[in-house]
Amino acid sequence: MSTTTSETLPQSQRPPHKESKGGLEGIVAATTALSKVEGTAGQLTYCGYTIHDLVRKTLFEEIMHLLWFGHLPNQKELSGFKADLIAERSIPPMVMQVLRDLPASTEPMDALRTAVSAWGALSIKGHPSITQALAVTARFPLFLAAFHRLRRGQEPLESRPELDHAANYLYLLTGQVPKDEHVIGLNAYLVLLADHGMNASTFTARVVASTESDIVSALVAAIGALKGPLHGGAPSKVLDMLDAIGTVDNAERWLRDALARGERLMGFGHRVYKTEDPRAEELREMARVADPQGFVLARRVEELALALLHEQKPERRLYTNVEFYSAVLLASVGLVGDLFTPTFAISRVIGWAAHVLEQVDHNRLIRPEADYTGPTDLHFMPLDER
Amino acid sequence: MSTTTSETLPQSQRPPHKESKGGLEGIVAATTALSKVEGTAGQLTYCGYTIHDLVRKTLFEEIMHLLWFGHLPNQKELSGFKADLIAERSIPPMVMQVLRDLPASTEPMDALRTAVSAWGALSIKGHPSITQALAVTARFPLFLAAFHRLRRGQEPLESRPELDHAANYLYLLTGQVPKDEHVIGLNAYLVLLADHGMNASTFTARVVASTESDIVSALVAAIGALKGPLHGGAPSKVLDMLDAIGTVDNAERWLRDALARGERLMGFGHRVYKTEDPRAEELREMARVADPQGFVLARRVEELALALLHEQKPERRLYTNVEFYSAVLLASVGLVGDLFTPTFAISRVIGWAAHVLEQVDHNRLIRPEADYTGPTDLHFMPLDER
Numbered sequence: 001m002s003t004t005t006s007e008t009l010p011q012s013q014r015p016p017h018k019e020s021k022g023g024l025e026g027i028v029a030a031t032t033a034l035s036k037v038e039g040t041a042g043q044l045t046y047c048g049y050t051i052h053d054l055v056r057k058t059l060f061e062e063i064m065h066l067l068w069f070g071h072l073p074n075q076k077e078l079s080g081f082k083a084d085l086i087a088e089r090s091i092p093p094m095v096m097q098v099l100r101d102l103p104a105s106t107e108p109m110d111a112l113r114t115a116v117s118a119w120g121a122l123s124i125k126g127h128p129s130i131t132q133a134l135a136v137t138a139r140f141p142l143f144l145a146a147f148h149r150l151r152r153g154q155e156p157l158e159s160r161p162e163l164d165h166a167a168n169y170l171y172l173l174t175g176q177v178p179k180d181e182h183v184i185g186l187n188a189y190l191v192l193l194a195d196h197g198m199n200a201s202t203f204t205a206r207v208v209a210s211t212e213s214d215i216v217s218a219l220v221a222a223i224g225a226l227k228g229p230l231h232g233g234a235p236s237k238v239l240d241m242l243d244a245i246g247t248v249d250n251a252e253r254w255l256r257d258a259l260a261r262g263e264r265l266m267g268f269g270h271r272v273y274k275t276e277d278p279r280a281e282e283l284r285e286m287a288r289v290a291d292p293q294g295f296v297l298a299r300r301v302e303e304l305a306l307a308l309l310h311e312q313k314p315e316r317r318l319y320t321n322v323e324f325y326s327a328v329l330l331a332s333v334g335l336v337g338d339l340f341t342p343t344f345a346i347s348r349v350i351g352w353a354a355h356v357l358e359q360v361d362h363n364r365l366i367r368p369e370a371d372y373t374g375p376t377d378l379h380f381m382p383l384d385e386r
Numbered sequence: 387m388s389t390t391t392s393e394t395l396p397q398s399q400r401p402p403h404k405e406s407k408g409g410l411e412g413i414v415a416a417t418t419a420l421s422k423v424e425g426t427a428g429q430l431t432y433c434g435y436t437i438h439d440l441v442r443k444t445l446f447e448e449i450m451h452l453l454w455f456g457h458l459p460n461q462k463e464l465s466g467f468k469a470d471l472i473a474e475r476s477i478p479p480m481v482m483q484v485l486r487d488l489p490a491s492t493e494p495m496d497a498l499r500t501a502v503s504a505w506g507a508l509s510i511k512g513h514p515s516i517t518q519a520l521a522v523t524a525r526f527p528l529f530l531a532a533f534h535r536l537r538r539g540q541e542p543l544e545s546r547p548e549l550d551h552a553a554n555y556l557y558l559l560t561g562q563v564p565k566d567e568h569v570i571g572l573n574a575y576l577v578l579l580a581d582h583g584m585n586a587s588t589f590t591a592r593v594v595a596s597t598e599s600d601i602v603s604a605l606v607a608a609i610g611a612l613k614g615p616l617h618g619g620a621p622s623k624v625l626d627m628l629d630a631i632g633t634v635d636n637a638e639r640w641l642r643d644a645l646a647r648g649e650r651l652m653g654f655g656h657r658v659y660k661t662e663d664p665r666a667e668e669l670r671e672m673a674r675v676a677d678p679q680g681f682v683l684a685r686r687v688e689e690l691a692l693a694l695l696h697e698q699k700p701e702r703r704l705y706t707n708v709e710f711y712s713a714v715l716l717a718s719v720g721l722v723g724d725l726f727t728p729t730f731a732i733s734r735v736i737g738w739a740a741h742v743l744e745q746v747d748h749n750r751l752i753r754p755e756a757d758y759t760g761p762t763d764l765h766f767m768p769l770d771e772r
Contacts, residue, residue: 054766
């Protein structure tokens with residue numbers, strides 16, 4: 001038995017110790033055949049297809065099929081797949097009771113996290129599977145819409161089988177069959193946000209899955225990560241900013257004042273993209289169509305903000321990120337601000353699930369190291385001598 | 387605006403791309419002043435104190451104080467700290483209803499995950515704090531014991547303020563003031579398992595906290611990671627093995643047969659330790675005292691298993707890990723097998739919380755990269771052409 005520590009070895013014999021800057025930048029944590037993010041070129045593809053092709057021409061259900069089965073479905077596959085999803089559109093009474101018992105002031109992300117956890121406790125056993133992914137994905141909009149209606153004193157509604165995923169979510173929120181342009185806008189949003197490399201929530205889901213835990217444990221963990229404002233928790237702040245600015249004429253003064261106070265403008269900059277986020281480009285066009293009037297203010301604020309940020313720090317070029325037009329688009333289809341992040345989860349859950357399935361397929365426990373920087377060799381004194 | 391991708395640069399100009407073997411082995415993901423794990427020397431310290439000093443001489447509450455405040459409490463600090471914990475020993479009616487509504491067949495880890503999530507939805511707003519860490523830590527044993535009694539058709543009990551954390555948990559499970567040797571054994575277990583570097587659940591908690599999400603989202607995520615059998619989910623299988631072996635005389639034949647069938651013996655080997663896990667050494671001594679009779683079989687099985695594993699693969703030395711005597715000790719203090727992993731969570735939650743507080747103190751979003759290995763540049767065909 002050897003008790004030699006690496007510290008006692010000469011430098012040249014010590015094992016290589018890889019360092020990161022604390023955020024694992026540039027460290028490859030997994031291989032994936034799902035999405036490819038090219039930060040410098042500003043490109044995003046899902047399983048080889050650019051999002052610019054997918055966004056206007058596919059239903060969100062087709063993207064689920066693509067990420068889980070590796071190919072876009074044909075008509076017959078899509079019909080069967082939709083039927084499987086529709087068959088899962090139910091909330092067990094126990095989970096509905098949880099949603100009823102949460103106070104109206106509960107953050108929707110906390111309600112979603114708790115409902116998904118409770119549903120998993122009732123329903124999930126064994127290794128992650130596409131069947132499980134489908135069953136939980138089908139229910140994300142149901143949990144959220146039920147909570148949203150209950151917190152407003154309204155009864156939850158039954159899903160409508162003739163409505164697809166995006167349309168049914170809007171129907172469950174409002175009780176009205178949604179307008180076509182709202183369905184098209186929300187479907188495009190769901191398609192665009194479905195997967196994005198090794199972002200923090202997807203990475204969280206993979207770490208949990210790497211312990212051979214269950215798929216719901218991984219998804220509940222990912223919901224908690226998405227909630228953080230440095231990840232998915234901030235888009236409603238873009239709307240707050242636009243509301244505070246109010247008019248085109250007020251925009252420049254408001255933005256200059258905010259920058260002078262040292263405030264951060266919401267919706268600009270991303271760790272990976274060094275050019276415009278390709279999703280922002282598409283969301284801008286969707287927002288323009290969905291609400292031409294509201295778009296005028298948003299576009300003016302965007303242009304001014306980019307110009308002022310460039311004026312302030314010419315050496316650091318910032319671009320519009322996915323949050324800015326996510327907020328504009330989601331507001332234009334009728335969602336209130338605190339549903340923006342959970343609606344992001346309704347999209348991203350299909351990426352999380354795909355990564356969980358990929359992780360368990362060739363698994364290795366994800367277990368990095370820490371550098372200890374605290375005190376060493378302290379002399380212990382029992383309580384009565386302290 | 388540059389659209390040059392790193393792929394178009396000559397090899398020598400491409401940015402360095404760090405690779406891991408898929409499990410982030412040897413990658414430093416954080417600096418910490420909490421625990422130090424020395425895998426080759428077989429040493430574990432908390433904030434500079436070796437666990438061999440702490441295990442028999444401190445109360446679990448002292449370790450909480452050490453990990454959260456950075457120093458062991460004196461008598462006065464400990465009294466105040468205990469009073470703060472005792473004041474948090476309550477389950478809100480909404481969370482109790484969730485525990486009542488879960489079927490008896492629910493996995494205790496799923497019940498814990500859901501109860502903690504529901505409690506957080508009701509109780510937690512704002513940035514992680516020691517106050518929040520204390521409030522949630524105080525309730526872990528309450529949630530578990532309430533669920534355990536409810537699934538057996540018994541009513542949950544009220545905590546006893548004169549009992550410390552370990553003793554109160556045993557009381558809440560059984561309704562009996564526990565024997566001293568059981569309290570000592572469980573307290574030692576809780577002390578030994580409280581923190582352990584950048585293990586998968588602690589890392590999960592830090593990734594979630596790095597998005598600036600809330601502490602309960604981080605802890606719920608960590609519970610999901612601990613549940614996996616490659617992390618904390620397997621110790622009850624050690625007990626299953628000992629039960630199947632039954633007697634000392636049967637041990638060698640049983641173990642040889644299991645190895646011949648290619649089965650994995652439970653409780654041996656660890657990614658980090660290349661010698662005996664220092665926690666295993668301490669747990670062995672606690673188990674010897676707590677249940678001298680049961681210990682005889684466990685010890686014989688351990689010795690035989692190590693010898694047979696060595697015989698089978700002389701080049702790969704395996705050692706007893708923390709799971710083996712965790713199972714023996716937890717059984718000896720009266721816990722049933724499916725409470726072993728959630729009891730691990732009752733201990734480890736204080737390390738998770740300490741790491742969350744440390745992460746947010748000098749935060750940087752943890753966001754690694756992925757290597758894309760799937761198809762590229764696929765030609766999109768709309769649904770009616772597929």
